[in-house]
Every structure is written in C-alpha cells, then in structure tokens.
Amino acid sequence: MPVKLSVNLNAVAMLRNRRDLPWPSVTDLGRIALAAGAHGLTVHPRPDQRHTRNSDLPELRALIDDEFPQAEFNIEGYPTQEFLALVEENEPEQVTLVPDDPAQATSDHGWDFEEQLGFLTPIIARLKKGGARVSLFANPDEQGLSAARDSGAQRVEFYTGPYASHYADADAMARELEKLGRAADAALAKGLEINAGHDLVVANLPALVKRVPQLMEVSIGHGLTADALEFGMEKTVKRFLNACGWP
C-alpha cells in the first residue's frame, strides 16, 4: 500500500490568523482535503496559538467523526501538561511528540531519545492508555533508536527538513536521502513503524517513498498549501472578476 497522506493545516491557520475573520476556514479546508482523498489531518498547536487555535481542534475532531470516520487526526507538539490536556480533550488517533521550544519558528530537530527516555516513557504510557498511537519526531539518524523503542512509542517520524532543504543540489539531496534511508532501515529493524515530514513537496516525495517504501504516513502542510494557492489561483481570480461584473 502506498504511504498515507495527512494534511497539516497549520499554514492555513496562520493565514486565517492574519485577520480577525473566520477565513480561510481551517475546518472547510480540512473537509476539502479529506474529500479529495487525504487519509488524515495534522495540527501542531503551539503555546502562543499562532497556528491552529485550541478552538480549532474540536471542530476538526467533529469533522472526522461525522463525515470522514475512516480518517485519522494527528496532533503534534511538545508534551506540556496543557498540551496533554488538549490531546485528551480531542482524542486523536495519533500524537506526534516534538521537542519544540515555544520560541522556535518551526520544528527543526528530533528528540535525543537516550537523554529524554525517562521524560518520555510515562507520557507515552499516558497517551497510549488514552487510546492514541504515539509517534516521536526523530532526526534522520540511527543513533538512539533503541531508546525510542524502549520508550513505548509505536512510531518515529523522521525529520525530512535537511533532505528537502537541498532542493537545488542533487548530490546533497541524495546524501540526505541515504541518511534517511539508513535511519528508516534501523528503525524498522527495531520494530518501529515510520512516518516522515517537514517541507515535503511533489518534487521530493517520489525519491523518498522509493528509498523508504515501508513509510506509513507523510504529513505535509507548507508545500501542499503553497501548491493549493498556486493551482487554485486561476479559478479564484475568475470568480472575483465575475463578482466585479466581468463575464
């Protein structure tokens, strides 16, 4: 089976948050994504709510439950007590724990599994007891994957930022892809399932899924939202011209 696609709605939420208006609607865009065949929705609420707001989450939960019960809700974030309470209120199928500092612009590294094993283990047990699958954001590195497995997590999500960032240098991209591939092989050998994400786009996905065919899920937001704007622009300008009175 090909890798599943979870659409990250953070970029849509950030655009919505520019104004005190309800559009673009995070829930409506989530509905369009799921109706188009996406397998799930991802949000990464941060403490300052500059992306998705806490109030977005129950609406997305209800969207999935009421209209797309086969889809999965994936909530990502650093496991503060507030985050864990938010997760427990919204019952996602998957929680992705990310070692983000609140001041970070975006996620840019995975966990140090060996150092954080004692911190992560009880949190993962709590989340699994609540019914969620737990995935841990991971550097594209073989180091520490035994500790990731020992933490009780079922999956790791490999950080694809370094791979994606070399979009203009094919050799550097190939080197980063090989690192991802070796890390994925090591994770699979330890019995972990694997996800991947960060800055994935149509141009860099085929080589990734070819090197790591066992990938379970990719979560994609920024690049997918950019394409949605680009490929939706023509139809939208025509609608606005029409509203101006042009035939």
Ligand SMILES: CC(=O)[C@@H](O)[C@H](O)COP(=O)(O)O
């Ligand atoms: C966990 C992770 O990989 C991030 O890529 C992420 O969720 C991106 O979120 P932002 O788009 O809000 O930076």
Ligand SMILES: NCC(=O)COP(=O)(O)O
């Ligand atoms: N979990 C990774 C993720 O959601 C990636 O988001 P983006 O980098 O594609 O915006």
